Amino acid sequence: MTFLKPLSIGRNVYLGASLISHVPKRTVKIYTRTGDNGTSSLFTGERRPKNDPVFDALGTVDELACCIGLASAHIHDHISRQLPGYDVLTVLKQLEQIQCRLLGMSSSIATPLPRPENQTDISERPKRYKRVAFPEDVSVELEQWIDNLTNALPPLKVFILPSGGTPGSSLQLARAVCRRAERCVISMNLQHEYPVVEESVVKYLNRLSDYLFTAARYITNGLGFTEKTFLLPNTKSKK
Numbered sequence: 033m034t035f036l037k038p039l040s041i042g043r044n045v046y047l048g049a050s051l052i053s054h055v056p057k058r059t060v061k062i063y064t065r066t067g068d069n070g071t072s073s074l075f076t077g078e079r080r081p082k083n084d085p086v087f088d089a090l091g092t093v094d095e096l097a098c099c100i101g102l103a104s105a106h107i108h109d110h111i112s113r114q115l116p117g118y119d120v121l122t123v124l125k126q127l128e129q130i131q132c133r134l135l136g137m138s139s140s141i142a143t144p145l146p147r148p149e150n151q152t153d154i155s156e157r158p159k160r161y162k163r164v165a166f167p168e169d170v171s172v173e174l175e176q177w178i179d180n181l182t183n184a185l186p187p188l189k190v191f192i193l194p195s196g197g198t199p200g201s202s203l204q205l206a207r208a209v210c211r212r213a214e215r216c217v218i219s220m221n222l223q224h225e226y227p228v229v230e231e232s233v234v235k236y237l238n239r240l241s242d243y244l245f246t247a248a249r250y251i252t253n254g255l256g257f258t259e260k261t262f263l264l265p266n267t268k269s270k271k
Contacts, residue, residue, distance in 0.1 A: 075142040075164060085223060089141050089216035096209045097134045100127050100244075103202035110199055110255050118184065118254030123247055126177055130240065133170060137233055140166040141217065144228035166232045174239040181250040188249070191262035196252025200259075203248035210241040 066072075071079045072087060080086065104127050107120060114120050143164045194204035214237040221227045221234075252259055 075139060085220050086141065086144065089213065089220055090138055092209065092213040092216050093134055093138050093141065096206060096213050097131045099202065099206035099209050100131055103127065103199065103206055106198040106202050107251055110197065113255040115254055115256055120251065120254050123251060137166055139164040140233055141229055145230065147226055166230050168232045171235045171239045174243045178243050178246050181246045185249055185253060193260040193262055195258065195260035196248060197257040199255055200248045200252035200257055203244055203251060207241050207244035207248065210237060210244055213237055214241065
């Protein structure tokens with residue numbers, strides 16, 4: 033039998049001709065207790081109150097990703113309704129990719145841009161910038177998706193209400209949350225004399241709300257649901 037050097041953690045056990053390695057798994061705790069005083073940490077290590085605008089933006093982007101996940105689940109539940117000429121699976125893949133983009137966006141927002149005069153300060157963002165910088169060209173990808181989905185849809189000639197069953201309605205809800213996330217990020221920049229969030233983030237959120245609106249229409253039509261149109265209620269009293 034060949035001698036095996038013991039591992040620094042865990043132990044090796046022979047069982048016949050097989051080797052079973054018992055290595056205790058590293059446990060990562062969900063709670064840290066560091067936020068019990070009402071503060072939380074940015075990616076730079078700086079701690080701020082949890083009601084700081086940066087955490088409002090981060091929370092809203094997180095909420096957006098959750099809404100997209102919920103919408104995807106509703107689409108999966110109704111995918112058997114797909115009509116000929118529509119490709120719902122492609123939209124689902126796009127939505128998952130968007131969720132990944134939003135997670136990367138959170139890292140960018142959590143690493144505020146430094147003052148222009150501090151760009152070379154090693155304690156500021158440039159040291160981490162390459163890891164958290166949000167790509168400049170990803171909005172173009174959304175525009176291509178929007179164009180492709182639009183080409184498969186009937187022309188939009190009237191205002192429509194958030195509708196389309198749970199799949200379409202949940203995407204419209206995600207669109208509304210996306211608009212709020214955009215407002216949060218813009219507010220962060222306006223509260224400073226210089227931008228603390230990259231322009232590419234603002235641009236992506238702006239384009240993403242357009243995508244979610246188009247995707248909601250595509251899914252509504254592709255799964256055979258009805259788009260409810262806007263009609264001003266008659267407020268005249270009947271005599």
